[in-house]
Amino acid sequence: MKSLAKAFFTPLALSASLMASMPASAHSHGHEGHSDELNTEMKKMGFNFKRSGSAKTIEDMQSYVTEFRAHAKNARETGYTDAPEAxxxxxxxxxxxxxxxxxxxxxxxxxxxxxxxxxxxDIRKKYHREFDV
Structure with missing residues (x-):
């Protein structure tokens, strides 16, 4: 059993340590102005936006809006280096x-x-076009 665990976790650990040693730009998602942190916040915003469309109750919708707002604020703080003001x-x-x-x-x-x-x-579409994302 130990050899199975070692065979599974050794490549995983090596991969993780390699990624950790690389600069963030080397394993980003292809958009120079995006940090991994910003990309994560944007994905969470999108996830909550989609969930809001299927909300059945005020409470569910409130939860999605609250999450969306928190991630939007985090994204604002993280910023987009290529066009921070826009x-x-x-x-x-x-x-x-x-x-x-x-x-x-x-x-x-x-x-x-x-x-x-x-x-x-509409706002999302406008800025995603502007930033080519």
Missing amino acids: FRKGIDQLLTGLAGVQAALDKQDLDLAKRRMKKLN
């Missing part, structure tokens, strides 16, 4: 739009919250 402007537009989603949730209007959340996709 990136910050886009994130700020998302956060402003989220305030409208939150207002709908505060009124217990799930349909309005979903419609407002869906409009945020």
Whole structure:
């Protein structure tokens, strides 16, 4: 059993140590302005955006919006090195739009919250085109 574990974990450990020793840019996802941290935050934003579309309750929607907002703020802090001002402007537009989603949730209007959340996709598309991502 030990040899099986060793055979499995040794390559894994070597791979992990190799990745850790490489500069972040060497194993990034092809976008120079993206750090791995920013990429993770953006993926989590996308995940919660998608989940919000299928929310069945105010509570579920609130959870997705709260998570989305937290990851958007983290992304804003992380920044995009190639165009920091434009990136910050886009994130700020998302956060402003989220305030409208939150207002709908505060009124217990799930349909309005979903419609407002869906409009945020236009902002996402605009900036993803601008940054070619």
